[in-house]
Amino acid sequence: MVAESSSSQAISVTLRVWRQAGPDQPGRFVEYPARNLNSNMSFLEMLDVVNDELAVKGGEPIAFDNDCREGICGTCSLVINGKPHGPHRGVATCQTYLRSFHDGDVITVEPFRAKPFPVIKDLIVNRKAFDRIMQAGGFISVRTGSACDANAIPVPKDAADLAMDAAACIGCGACVAACKNASAMLFVGAKVSQLGLLPQGQPERDQRVRAMVKQMDAEGFGSCTNQYECSAVCPKLISHEFIARLNRDYLKAVIRSAFTPISANASSAAG
Numbered sequence: 442m443v444a445e446s447s448s449s450q451a452i453s454v455t456l457r458v459w460r461q462a463g464p465d466q467p468g469r470f471v472e473y474p475a476r477n478l479n480s481n482m483s484f485l486e487m488l489d490v491v492n493d494e495l496a497v498k499g500g501e502p503i504a505f506d507n508d509c510r511e512g513i514c515g516t517c518s519l520v521i522n523g524k525p526h527g528p529h530r531g532v533a534t535c536q537t538y539l540r541s542f543h544d545g546d547v548i549t550v551e552p553f554r555a556k557p558f559p560v561i562k563d564l565i566v567n568r569k570a571f572d573r574i575m576q577a578g579g580f581i582s583v584r585t586g587s588a589c590d591a592n593a594i595p596v597p598k599d600a601a602d603l604a605m606d607a608a609a610c611i612g613c614g615a616c617v618a619a620c621k622n623a624s625a626m627l628f629v630g631a632k633v634s635q636l637g638l639l640p641q642g643q644p645e646r647d648q649r650v651r652a653m654v655k656q657m658d659a660e661g662f663g664s665c666t667n668q669y670e671c672s673a674v675c676p677k678l679i680s681h682e683f684i685a686r687l688n689r690d691y692l693k694a695v696i697r698s699a700f701t702p703i704s705a706n707a708s709s710a711a712g
């Protein structure tokens with residue numbers, strides 16, 4: 442990695458890209474030259490150029506995920522030189538630029554590697570496990586169109602700030618890819634906290650955390666062993682403090698459930 446300078450220069454690199462035709466196919470690294478590019482070009486734009494050249498030669502373009510290219514949507518998901526999202530802290534793959542590399546570098550590009558994120562093709566992985574965790578409880582039940590004015594519900598400033606920090610999670614999955622246990626606790630911690638910190642999230646708070654943790658376990662994500670690789674690679678700098686918050690919320694919910702009459706538990710599960 443080099444210090445960034447915005448003055449453009451020509452840069453040539455060699456890419457070692459993971460190619461895999463499908464989920465059950467063997468994969469391998471293939472080298473591609475990327476020559477005389479503008480150093481202010483983004484990493485994904487470089488892949489576009491390589492793909493254009495491949496297409497002209499009748500080759501199969503490299504499959505990779507992307508959408509907004511603004512660090513918002515969470516779809517870009519490359520491991521660059523062994524690091525999810527590449528060399529910079531708090532920066533998504535799509536906002537990584539060639540000026541972060543040296544002329545002549547050999548750059549390894551792989552998909553996120555975690556059992557709950559199976560490879561679909563080349564650099565694209567299936568992250569629907571995150572969707573299923575969200576469907577299990579990552580919402581509040583408010584009738585559409587009948588929510589009261591936001592300013593009518595007082596929210597303490599520190600809670601609002603913390604909820605906003607949690608809401609910055611873009612669901613990219615880099616935290617899982619960086620963790621030796623493929624733990625999703627930073628993602629789940631952010632989503633549970635985002636809602637649990639606000640008054641609107643209180644009615645379903647216990648039910649939400651239990652359901653989301655249950656689904657997280659069912660998807661095969663591992664446990665947190667406090668290495669914090671997750672927050673180190675998170676493009677939105679989500680703090681591992683949210684994992685501690687998740688653990689506390691979960692423990693309280695389980696204890697409260699143990700002391701709740703069975704009939705109340707049954708009706709809450711049915712709702």
Ligand code: SF4
Nearest residue numbers: 610611613614616675
């Ligand atoms: S916590 Fe960070 S790394 Fe994990 S999904 Fe959210 S934004 Fe991505």
Ligand code: FES
Nearest residue numbers: 510513515517535
């Ligand atoms: S493409 Fe949307 S966050 Fe990178």
